[in-house]
Amino acid sequence: MIKAIIFDFDGTIIDTETAWYVAFRDAYKEHGVELTLEKYSECLGTSLHSFNPYTYLSTDCNIDLDLDAFRAAMQARHAELMMQEQVRPGILNYLEKAKAAGLKIGLASSSHREWVDRFVAQLGIADYFECYRTADNVKHVKPDPELYTQSLECLGVEAGEAIAIEDSPNGAKAAVAAGIYTLVIPNTITKQLPFGTGHTMIESLEGHDFDEMLAGLSTPSSS
Structure with a gap:
């Protein structure tokens, strides 16, 4: 029987990722460097250890940059682009349905808690979540399963x-990897990336009936 639902944040609840890619892609172009989606995807949904878009022009392309000024410019551009973003389609309905069904609701994000809190408050959805697990809580962020294993423990x-x-x-x-039934709703950027296996992928939560999904997963044949 399904007792909990755990949401990723960036790109899932609100599409922060497309805005970041557009901001960095355009800035790189000004310096004569093409930032491919394949390269940028190395930091999507995880830490900046494999690819740090703030420092890459300096460390790998040998371009003389004021890194503090560049970081500030990217964050300002991202904030500007995010003014156009809203909660992704179907998310609020799923939050409402999960709450009405008595499910425990968690949030598991590779971002830091301060970042998550900022947008959760802005969107007015903080009261839905009874457990937050972010980069501040774990040694390893996604694709390591630690954020999810901690979320399961937190939700009991x-x-x-x-x-x-x-x-x-x-x-x-x-x-x-944490053994959780996973529903993937790729956004504008992530739908262009190669995915592994073991999950269910749909275009949007809109039109994907929550009650039917819950009923299907709660039957003995789905366990």
């Missing part, structure tokens, strides 16, 4: 009693 449920909602390959890997 087993992996087979939970659903994860994700948008990126790294996030899906993490949830699947």
Whole structure:
């Protein structure tokens, strides 16, 4: 029986990822460097250890940059682009349905808590979540499953009693590795990336009936 649902944040609840890519892609172009989606995807849904878009022009392209000024410019551009973003389609309905069904609701993000809190408050959805697990809580972020295993422990449920909602390959890997049924709703950027296996992918939560999904996962044949 399903007892909990755990949401990723960036790219899943609100599409922060497309705005970041556009901001960095345009800035790189000004310096004569093409930032491919393949390269940028190395930091999607995970840490900046594999690819740090703030420092790459300096460390790998040998371009003389004021890194503090560049970081500030990117953050300002991202904030500007985010003014156009809203909660992704179907998310609020799923939050409402989960709450009405008595499910425990968690949030598992590779971002830091300060970042998550900022947008959760802005969107007015903080009251839905009873458990937050972010980069501040773990040694390893996604695709490591630690964020999800900690979320399960926090919510007091087993992996087979939970659903994860994700948008990126790294996030899906993490949830699947934790043994959680994973529903992937890729966004504008992540739908262009290669995904692994073990999850269910749909275009949007809109039109994907929550009650039917819950009923299907709660039957003995789906366990």
